[in-house]
Amino acid sequence: MIQRLSVTRWCQLLCVVWGTVLSVIAGRAVVRMEYASAVAEARETARDFSGPVPGRLATSRPLIAAGSIVAAQRQLARLVRADTALLATSERPIIWRSWLVRYVSVPVKDASEWDIIGAVIVRAAWLNNVWWVVLIAASAAALASALVARGLRRRQLPDRAQEGTLMAQLELTSVMVAGAAVLSGVLNSHVARASALMPSGGAASRFDPLALEPPSMVVHGVLIAGMTLLVLAVILGITAMTTSRYSAATKRASVAAWAFAAPSALHLLVFTFVPLVFTLYLSMHDWDMLASERPFIGLGNYSEMFGDAGFWNALRNTMVYALYVPVTMALALAAALALNQPLRGVRWLRAIVFLPTIVSYVAIAMVWQWLLNADYGLINNVLRSLGASGHDWLGDPQTALGALMVVSAWVHIGYQMIVYLAGLQGVPVSLLEAAHLDGASAWRRFRAITWPLLRPVTLYLFVTGVIWSFQVFSLVFVMTEGGPARSTDVLVFRIYQQAFEFRRMGYASALSWALFALLALFTVLQWRMLNRRESYVAA
């Protein structure tokens, strides 16, 4: 009972927090969108008022424009010159609002966008309408869910079903109403601020604070995310209301699961799947981030990729680099077997081996850069003290990639050892003891019992290790920058270089898809092996 209540409470809390965040973000996003819309309107209005020559605006236009000049939605537009005297009190309520329409002040600048020569007050209506439509629709959904809940109560379903249903409906309604309230609050604040800053003196700079940041891609994204979240909330509510054929416990668990999973799912959707699809779109365009034209070139980037010697070189380097994974795994297994013994200080040893895993890659790269330095590096100094000659490990194309592999092994061995240790702890002691009593040697026990039981762990480490190795970037970026002679140029470094140094987003996206396809293929193969192995273990 207590657990169920806790879940319900957590759901409530989550809904409220979630609704708050959504509302605040969406509210601010709407303000910005509204501003963008108003800027567009203002420019058009200013053109209508003044014509293309900014001088006319300053000299011949009346302070209050006739509403008939502009289109219907801009009938109340007002143009105020920056250098004019104060308006009469009766003319000053130039910014006002109601529940359905809002007016936003926008500075008007001269043709070179140098000086602010006035301000236009315009209505930014379309998004308001959209917002209200969404809000009304969502509220209608909430109302519908309330009716469903009422129907459920009448049918005398178990208390818990009614409670869960009603609770979900209430939270949904809370989100809707709170969203409207917050939006209203944000807009009020904006309008009040704008009002305070409107014509009151002669300095043109007084208008500058009105120049709010224009909406960015981020704002659009946030708005879309907010709307998606809202839709999810509605779906969630309706689902909760309409799944009456399930037991109350199932419904409760389902609602709770959805409530907890939704933020992560949304995050995954917005920040993983949407970009994934977008890169596919990019890969079919000649997409320079700065260029105004980004022509569609179909599979041109892929075609270039297959003919690009640099790509094949990077692919080869990446695959060679990935060979460190099995070597590291073998070392990690050996370390795990050694540190799985009940020895004094074994926990400290485990911690020491694990330590590199939690250190920043950049810090590791810089330290190893010095260790491997040809002139002053510790490794060469040790070699020289032993009578051997030093070597420029990172400067020689023959050894640079190998040096990076050694560093990677050093970084990852701790993590792999810990996972192996966990696997070893799961090996039944009874089996090992039985084998021991039967006279099996240590090697035979490992070969026949431990190793087969460790296979799931091994395959997991192998798959994730190879995936990580294909994504190596930081070490290369800091230690070698792909050199010397492109001997450490790996796929992700090449993607980064193409995208951010050469601004070839389209080609970089094509490379990313090649990497994705390669990893997907590899992972599928591993899954098949895993399935085979599972049946073997089960047998």
Next chain:
Amino acid sequence: MIRTLAMGTRHTTEDIGGCRTSARRSPGRHIVRALLALLLLSNVSCGDGQNVIVLRMTSWQSPAENALDLPAIREFERIHPGVRVENDPVSNQAEYREKIVTSIVSGSPPDVFLMDNIDVPAFTNEHVVLDLRPFASRVDLDLDLFHPMALEVFSRGDAVYAFPKGFSPVVLYYNRDLFDAAGIAYPEDQWTQDEFRSVAKALTRDIDGDGVIDQWGVAIPRPFYAWQGVIWSAGGDILTVDGRSASGPGALDSKETIAALEFLTSLVTRDSVAPKPEAFRAVTGNETRLFYSGRLGLLASGHWLIPVLRMHASAGRVRFGVVSYPRAPGARAATPVFAAGWAVPRNTPHRKLAVELAATLSGVTAQRERARGGLELAAMTHILNEVAAADSTGIEAAFGRQLQWGRLPWGARIAKYREIEAQLPEILDRVLIAGERVDVVVREIARRLDVVLAR
């Protein structure tokens, strides 16, 4: 203990009942509760009081360099009450470029940013930065005060896309102490490759007689900018005059360029007067350390090295001079001139203030302050001359002399140069490490660059 648990359980059970009852009898309670919290939050989120205009500027400058801009920024803020300048530098130049491009594209650019010469073509071709010439007079900045070469880096026709912050040619620093110890006369501008080679040989020494060279004549840094001057001073180049091909007369695979690269690499492979450049690749600054510690005779670099060298010079560790690159017979020494300038994105929301800030950062006060720092030459001619006149060592005057042989770097001329430059160190790698022939390597890379340029 049992009682406590029991009480806790009972209390919770009452809560359940209360909650259920509340949900059934007064559903508005939840709404009111949520509303109160939300309205409180909305007030917090909205009360951001934007009475102060914040101008954002960014650069890849170090903290020491940023400190040099502070007086100009303070002056700007004093003249513009209600305006605050927020400096948000990114010390890593690769990350800086990434940040600038993405912020401009996403519509939230800094109001003023430092533009490197290598970014000028891309930013101006796509009109993402403002032509500042029409506004210069409005902010009382006389463009004629700037050195023509500094201004040329940021100019396209009549348009000027950044106010120069400072500039520098790449020169050869020479260690006077080592020259004196070897009994060699100091080099003079426009010296020849043969003179250079013999000097480098004389400066290269195994001091302790253990068979290992302790003092090198010259160092060849791996980045291309450091040896661009060698190619130009031999009459070669990496691209044709129109910048459209790496193959052809005067370009990368021309006989002049190949000869220049053979001269350069022979300093390592034949004469052993320079260490292999890969020995220094991983950690920057090693050449400088060798230079001021008396183990390197000649080093190619720009004015940005002056603060470090002055510090060591004042401590008595080194005495140095600067000279032009050596020239090939029949050619004339030349060197690239690099510059950075303050640019204003076209989509800044504060155009007027941003241009005023850029002008202030490149203005007389700022130029004098930066010249005092010594990282670069002042971009204004009269300040450049003032500084040279006040410098008793003659170093500043020597730098000024190099400008007459200065050339606009390719990076300031073609948008794809970054892709080209990234491939050029491979020439040294393959010749000096893998032992390949210069002409073979150069022709292969020229073909590759042609593909990039033709794309």
